[in-house]
Structures are given as C-alpha cells and as structure tokens.
Amino acid sequence: MAKKTWSDRFEGSLHPAIVLFNASIGFDIELIEYDLTGSAAHAKMLAHSGIISVTEAEQLVAGLEQIRQEYRQGQFNPGVDQEDVHFAVERRLTELVGDVGKKLHTARSRNDQVGTDIRLYLRDQIDQIRASLRAFQETLVALASEHVETLIPGYTHLQRAQPISLAHHLLAYFQMAQRDWERLGEIRARTNISPLGSGALAGTTFPIDRHFSANLLGFEGLYANSLDGVSDRDFAIEFLGAASLIMVHLSRLSEEIILWASQEFSFIRLTDSCATGSSIMPQKKNPDVAELVRGKTGRVIGHLQSLLVLMKGLPLAYNKDLQEDKEALFDAVKxxxxxxxxxxxxxxxxxxxxxxxxxxxxxxxxxNATDVADYLAAKGVPFREAYNLVGKVVKTSLAQGKLLKDLTLAEWQALHPAFDTDIYAAITPQQVVAARNSYGGTGFEQVRQALAQAKLCLEVEG
Structure with a gap:
C-alpha cells in the first residue's frame, strides 16, 4: 500500500476496514477538476511569490493539465488506497513530473485546499442551477401567455374561493422562482470567497500572496481569519437552504398538477411523454414526474438538516466530520x-x-359571492352588512339547488333594493376576474402587465 501523506510519526498502517471507512475518494472525485484548477493557481502563486521557480511552476501546471486530460479520457481512476482526490492528484503529479511534484503542497494544507475546491465547485453549480431556473421561468411565461383569459378556480383551504386567470396562477410560480434565482445570486457572492492560504488553521510562514491566487481563481474576496477560512460551511448551508426552497416551490406545483390531473378535477390532461401507466390497471395514466419531484423534495430538505446538525457541535477549526458535507451537497445539487x-x-x-x-x-x-358583496358596497351598503346579506342568499340558494346567476331580479331586490339588472354582468366569471385590477391582482390588464414585466426581467437579468 502507498505511503500516506502524513509524516513518519506513524510506524504502523491503518486497519484495512478503517482505510475504507476513512476514504472519501469514492465521492470527492467529483471535485477533481476544481482541485486541479485550484492547484494550478497555487503553483503559479508560489512562483509569483518566489517560493518556487517559474520553471517548477510550469512543470507543475503542465502535469496538472495532463492529469485533467487523463481523467476526462477515463485513464485516471484512483482507487480507495488513494484516500481522497487531493492525495490522488498529488501522487499522480509526482509520478509525472518527479520530485518537483512534491513542492505543490508548499504553504498549503488539505484543509484550505478542500475548502477552495468545494467553493469553486459550488460557484459553478449555482451558475448552472440559476440557468435552469431561467429555463423554468421561460416555460412558465410561455404557458401563461397562452392562458391570460383562461379562468381557473382559485382556492383557499383547498376550497373554491374566487376565479382567477390561469396565467396569474402560473406567474405566482414565476415569482417564487425569481426569488430562488436572486437568493442563489446572493449565496454565490458569499461562496466566492477564497480560503486558500489559510493553511491547516493558522496561516503559513511562507511569504504567499493570497490575493494573487484568489484573482486567478475568480474569487471576489479573501477570508480574513484563517480559522474561519478552513472551518466555515455557512455558504453550503445557505445553498442547501436555497435548494430546499426551490424544491418546496417545485413540490407545491407538483401537488397542484397531481390534483389537476385527477378525474375529480380534470383540469389538465397528461401527455404520453411525461406519464406512466399501471402494471395492473390498464386505464391508469400516472403523474409520476410530479410525484417524484414531490418525493425528492424530502431528501434535499434532509441534506439541509444533516449539515446543520453536522456543524452545530464542531469546535474550531477543521474536523474530519466535515468530510460528510460533500455527499449531501453533491446530491442536493444533482x-x-x-x-x-x-x-x-x-x-x-x-x-x-x-x-x-x-x-x-x-x-x-x-x-362570485364576494363580488356580490362588493357590488352592494359600491352602491353604499356597508361591506359587513353586504357580506352578511350575501351569506344568507348563498345559504338559501344552496337549499334550493340554485347558483347566484339563477336568481331572478325580484329575488335579488327582495334581498336588497340596491340590486339592479347589472348584477348579472357583475357576477359572470370573466367580469369577476377582470374587475380585480388592483396592482398584483388577477385582472386581465394586471396579468398582461405582469407578463410584460416577467419577460423584461428575463431579458435584463437573464
């Protein structure tokens, strides 16, 4: 078995079971491209600072790029004996460039190295998820544009409340996704801080230039405290919180799609491209996509809980517990x-x-009952009085098996003399929706403005 990275203080070797237990190469290989990028920047910084020669730095960078190509071509597949991705890269680098490969780790610890890698990884993944959110929003806008004047029952307590524009309903999810997009942007800024140069926990005695390597890697700032630099995972927790909210929003939409596809609602028809059948009931068409999204929400929320619990008892600075942050983060991203x-x-x-x-x-x-009360209020009847009057007529109509539109004018005027023939137009579903023209409301004019604003948002911030 290859010699480990720790010093000759150890005489014996790890128990084979502990080797397996201790190793993270099975999952942190996900970081290899970021590890290579971070290591190349570190090598260039070492040369810039006069700690190694320019020639040595060039050899190191060339070796790292060769490893990158080997990995992409499937020729670099380190096993569990390599322990982690960082040791695997360092060992292969030394094989390629000789003893100069052993200089790469000068003025660096695996603690600040992994902290750098994971930030580079998450920064990249945040950008990709934000792009996916934009594609999701574009789809919502396209669908909403087709259904501005399509009406759908609006619900509170899952009871029919008021009719609304279907576009208005869809644009509610656009706004949720917009908050998700903005939230990830804020988290990206706090992720994009370099811990490189923090060392194991206390910095280094070498005359390094942390700003130089940070600039090479596109970081916008540096950790001001080396202890914090190697032990901070706030950015990962924040990301998992944002990821959980994205999933909650998708899950809420999934639940509605599942309801809408049911025979009881029949608001939508599922196409064959996104539905499955039953193994025993030939008539079934199941909303598996929506159900899986709803189900997968729990695992992302669980990853957030896992990392919060992981961090809550850790003393400064780095602890091996932090190895457990990666699988949760990787799985949540995917x-x-x-x-x-x-x-x-x-x-x-x-x-x-x-x-x-x-x-x-x-x-x-x-x-449309609220609109009857609004009708009376607009004619000077106090709203609470109107509200109670309409409650009585709804009760009577239910007993008679009638809807409000079925009442005669005489029945309306018996309820209150303020009613006139215009009550019938006022309570049609189209008018009920159109009349709600307050800012942010479901009125068609407002919905068209909201659509225009959503499209502008995608163009300006896309």
Whole structure:
C-alpha cells in the first residue's frame, strides 16, 4: 500500500476496514477538476511569490493539465488506497513530473485546499442551477401567455374561493422562482470567497500572496481569519437552504398538477411523454414526474438538516466530520438540477389544460359571492352588512339547488333594493376576474402587465 501523506510519526498502517471507512475518494472525485484548477493557481502563486521557480511552476501546471486530460479520457481512476482526490492528484503529479511534484503542497494544507475546491465547485453549480431556473421561468411565461383569459378556480383551504386567470396562477410560480434565482445570486457572492492560504488553521510562514491566487481563481474576496477560512460551511448551508426552497416551490406545483390531473378535477390532461401507466390497471395514466419531484423534495430538505446538525457541535477549526458535507451537497445539487429539468419538460410538453372543463368549473360554484358583496358596497351598503346579506342568499340558494346567476331580479331586490339588472354582468366569471385590477391582482390588464414585466426581467437579468 502507498505511503500516506502524513509524516513518519506513524510506524504502523491503518486497519484495512478503517482505510475504507476513512476514504472519501469514492465521492470527492467529483471535485477533481476544481482541485486541479485550484492547484494550478497555487503553483503559479508560489512562483509569483518566489517560493518556487517559474520553471517548477510550469512543470507543475503542465502535469496538472495532463492529469485533467487523463481523467476526462477515463485513464485516471484512483482507487480507495488513494484516500481522497487531493492525495490522488498529488501522487499522480509526482509520478509525472518527479520530485518537483512534491513542492505543490508548499504553504498549503488539505484543509484550505478542500475548502477552495468545494467553493469553486459550488460557484459553478449555482451558475448552472440559476440557468435552469431561467429555463423554468421561460416555460412558465410561455404557458401563461397562452392562458391570460383562461379562468381557473382559485382556492383557499383547498376550497373554491374566487376565479382567477390561469396565467396569474402560473406567474405566482414565476415569482417564487425569481426569488430562488436572486437568493442563489446572493449565496454565490458569499461562496466566492477564497480560503486558500489559510493553511491547516493558522496561516503559513511562507511569504504567499493570497490575493494573487484568489484573482486567478475568480474569487471576489479573501477570508480574513484563517480559522474561519478552513472551518466555515455557512455558504453550503445557505445553498442547501436555497435548494430546499426551490424544491418546496417545485413540490407545491407538483401537488397542484397531481390534483389537476385527477378525474375529480380534470383540469389538465397528461401527455404520453411525461406519464406512466399501471402494471395492473390498464386505464391508469400516472403523474409520476410530479410525484417524484414531490418525493425528492424530502431528501434535499434532509441534506439541509444533516449539515446543520453536522456543524452545530464542531469546535474550531477543521474536523474530519466535515468530510460528510460533500455527499449531501453533491446530491442536493444533482437533485435540484434534474427536478428543474423534469418540471420544465412537464410544463412545456407534458400537460394540456382542459379549457372547457376549466370554464365549466368556474361557472358551477359560489366563488362570485364576494363580488356580490362588493357590488352592494359600491352602491353604499356597508361591506359587513353586504357580506352578511350575501351569506344568507348563498345559504338559501344552496337549499334550493340554485347558483347566484339563477336568481331572478325580484329575488335579488327582495334581498336588497340596491340590486339592479347589472348584477348579472357583475357576477359572470370573466367580469369577476377582470374587475380585480388592483396592482398584483388577477385582472386581465394586471396579468398582461405582469407578463410584460416577467419577460423584461428575463431579458435584463437573464
């Protein structure tokens, strides 16, 4: 077995089971490209600072780039005996360039090295997830543009409340995704801080230039405290919090799609490209995409909980516990990405809104009752009095098997003399929706403005 990276203080070797238990190469190989990039910057900084020669730095960088190509071509596959990605790279580098490879670790610890790698990784992944959020938002906007005047029942407590524009409903998810996009941007800024040069915990005696390596790697700042630099995982926790919120938003939409696809609602029809059948019931078409997104939400939230619990009892500075941050982070990144992609496909080609059924749905209930109260209030009747009057007429109508639109003018005027023939126009579903023209409301004029603003948002910030 290859000699480990620690010093000759150790005479014996690890128990084989502990080698396996201790190793992280099985998952931190995910960081190899970032480790190579960070190591190349460190080598250049060492030469810039006069700690190694320019020629040595060039040899190191060339060797690191060769490892990169070997990895991409499937020729570099370190095993568990390498312990972690950092040792695997250093060992292969020494094989390629000789003893100069042993100089790469000058003025650096694996503690600040892994901290650098994981920040480079997460910065890149945040950019990719933000791009996926934009694609999701674009799909929402495209779908909403087709359904400005399509009505859908709006719900509170999962009870029919008021009819709304379907576009308005879809744009609510656009706004959630916009907050997700902005939140990730803020987290990216706090991720993009360099710990490189913090050493194991106390800095280094070598005359390094931390700003030089940070600039090479595109970091916007430096950790001002070396203890904090090697032990901070706030950025990862923040990311997992943001990832959890993304998944919560996708899960809420998934739940609605699942309800809408049911026979009881029948608001949408699932296409064959995004639905599955039953192994025993031939009539079934299941909303598996939405159900999987809803299910995967729990694992991302669990990763957030895991990292919070991991960090809560750690004394400064680095502790081996922090090895456990990576699998949670890697899995959350991949889960969010695949769920965003799947949901975007589902919205764009996996469902069709049943507009006739939606029109029927908004015409078969008492969701226009508030508009009757508003009608009276506009004619000078105190709203609470109007509210109580309408409550009584709803009760009576239910007993008679009628809807509000079925009442005669005489019945309306018996309720209150302020009612006139214009009550019928006021309580049609289209007018009920159109009348809600307050800023941010479901009125068609407001929805068109919201759509225009959403499109501008995508153009300006895309």
């Amino acid at each position: 889960t969010v990405q695949v769920c965003l992609e799947a949901m975007t496909i589902l919205l764009s080609e996996g469902l069709v809104f049943q507009t006739e059924r939606l029109a029927q749905a908004v015409a078969e209930d008492f969701s």
